[in-house]
Structures are given as C-alpha cells and as structure tokens.
Amino acid sequence: MTTTTQGGVPINEHKTLNTVVHAAFRRDLRRFDAALAAFPDGDQRRAADLVVAWDNFEAQLRQHDDDEEQHFWPALRELGVDDALVGDLDGEHSAMLRSAAEAGTAMHALADRPTTSSAASARERVAVLGSALLPHLEHEERDLEPFSASRHGTPQVKAAQKAVVRSHLKTIGTFIAWLSDDADPPALAQIRRDVPAPVLFVVRRLGGRWYRRRIAPTWAA
Numbered sequence: 001m002t003t004t005t006q007g008g009v010p011i012n013e014h015k016t017l018n019t020v021v022h023a024a025f026r027r028d029l030r031r032f033d034a035a036l037a038a039f040p041d042g043d044q045r046r047a048a049d050l051v052v053a054w055d056n057f058e059a060q061l062r063q064h065d066d067d068e069e070q071h072f073w074p075a076l077r078e079l080g081v082d083d084a085l086v087g088d089l090d091g092e093h094s095a096m097l098r099s100a101a102e103a104g105t106a107m108h109a110l111a112d113r114p115t116t117s118s119a120a121s122a123r124e125r126v127a128v129l130g131s132a133l134l135p136h137l138e139h140e141e142r143d144l145e146p147f148s149a150s151r152h153g154t155p156q157v158k159a160a161q162k163a164v165v166r167s168h169l170k171t172i173g174t175f176i177a178w179l180s181d182d183a184d185p186p187a188l189a190q191i192r193r194d195v196p197a198p199v200l201f202v203v204r205r206l207g208g209r210w211y212r213r214r215i216a217p218t219w220a221a
Contacts, residue, residue, distance in 0.1 A: 014190035015149035018072075021064055022137045023187055024179050028057045029130050031219055036126065039110075039119035047114035049218040054107040056215055058100050060178060061133075063171075065093045067164045072148070075156035081147050089140055096132040103129045161194075173207015176200065180208075181216055 014020050035050055073086050106125040110118040151157055168175065180191060192200065 014186055016145070016152055017190060017194045018148065019141060019145060020179060020183070020187045020190050021060075022141065023183070024181075025057075025061065025064075025133060025137065027182060028053075029126065029133070032057075032126050033123060033130075035218075036110075036119045036123035039114075039116055041116045042114055044111075044114045046221070047111045047119075049221075051107050051111045053215050053218045054104060056174070056178060056211070058104050060175065061100055062097065063168065063175075065097065067167075069093065071160040071163045072157070075154075075160040076144070076148060076151070078156050079147075079151050079154060081144065085143055089136070089144065092132070092136040092139065096129065096136055099125075099129040099132045173203040173209070174211045176203045177208030177211035178215070180204070181211070181219070 014023075032050070032054065035046075039050075040046060069090060073081075073090075077083060077086060103122070103125040106118075106122040110122045112118075148157070165172065176191070176195065180188065183191070195203075
C-alpha cells in the first residue's frame with residue numbers, strides 16, 4: 001500500500017484486499033476510542049450496542065488472522081517469501097489476540113456495569129490492543145505486502161482466496177458490509193476489483209443486512 005496526497009488529504013492506494021481490511025481495523029479502533037471516551041454514564045443501550053460492534057470487530061480480527069495463517073501465508077511461503085518474516089508476523093498475531101481478548105473482557109464488563117469508569121477501563125484495554133495491532137499492520141504492509149501484491153495473480157494466491165471464500169460463505173455478507181462501512185474511494189475500488197460484481201451485489205443487498213441494521217447505526221449515533 002502506498003500513500004499519496006490529494007489536497008493535503010492522505011489517499012491510500014490499495015493493491016490487495018488485505019490493506020483494505022487493515023484500514024477497517026484502524027477505523028474501528030478510532031471509533032471505539034471516541035465512543036468510549038464520550039460514553040454516557042448509565043446508558044445500558046449504548047453499552048449493549050458497543051459490545052455487539054466489538055464482538056464483530058474481534059471476530060473479523062480473528063478470522064483475518066486465521067485466513068492469513070491457514071491459507072495466505074502458506075501460499076506465500078510456497079512462492080518464496082522470507083520464512084523468518086512470516087514467523088515474526090505470526091508471533092505478533094499471538095500477542096495482539098491476547099490483547100484483543102483482554103479488551104473484549106473489558107467491553108463485556110461495560111455491558112454489565114455501564115458507567116463512565118467501566119468505559120474508561122475498556123478504553124484503556126482497547127488502547128493496549130492498538131499498541132499491538134497498529135505496529136503489526138504497519139510491519140506487514142511494509143515488509144510483506146509488496147511481495148504479496150506482486151504475486152496477487154499467481155495460482156497459489158488465487159487458490160488461497162477461493163479457500164477463504166469457501167470457508168466463510170455464511171459470514172461474507174457481514175464481512176463486506178463491515179469492510180465497506182465508511183470506506184474511502186480507493187478502498188471501495190479495491191473491493192470491486194477483488195470481489196466479482198454479481199457476488200458483491202448479492203452480499204451487499206442481502207448478506208449485509210444484519211450489519212447495516214445492528215452495527216452501522218452504532219457509529220451514526
């Protein structure tokens with residue numbers, strides 16, 4: 001992923017769907033930080049909505065990591081990527097997933113006790129996750145993404161993509177809706193390049209209904 005500017009505003013140029021997913025993780029971390037900082041004391045409904053959004057975020061994070069470890073990284077290893085690099089990234093996965101679990105515990109505690117104090121504790125745990133997740137995303141984009149993008153059309157990577165789609169058919173609508181939520185034009189363009197138009201139409205119109213009904217309004221509040 002490269003960065004240019006247009007009128008002083010950073011524009012991300014995506015070459016694979018991987019960096020679009022990364023952008024969605026960064027977006028949600030910002031959203032949770034802002035929402036928890038402004039949490040209204042005693043607002044049970046707001047707490048419940050944030051927990052639903054969190055559970056989706058954590059599920060997307062774990063799914064993304066599983067897809068990399070089980071499908072994409074083996075394909076890239078076959079294509080000759082530095083095995084030590086993938087090993088380092090794998091270790092970072094383990095650390096950030098531990099932080100995600102701790103943040104999830106704090107988020108669910110907020111649902112049980114919806115106070116500004118609980119929100120502050122959850123915000124701290126989300127920040128700890130960010131301190132592990134954000135450097136990992138930067139590391140992957142800097143050192144692995146160029147190799148991956150240059151081999152995007154290889155049989156190995158295409159096979160990995162198909163395996164991921166097959167394993168997540170029931171959740172792909174939520175994934176696309178989550179990925180597209182407030183995405184910038186370059187990200188949306190990459191989604192259209194990687195997802196066939198008929199599939200994209202169906203999953204956006206049908207499969208993404210739950211996300212649009214249950215989670216998207218949380219961020220519009």
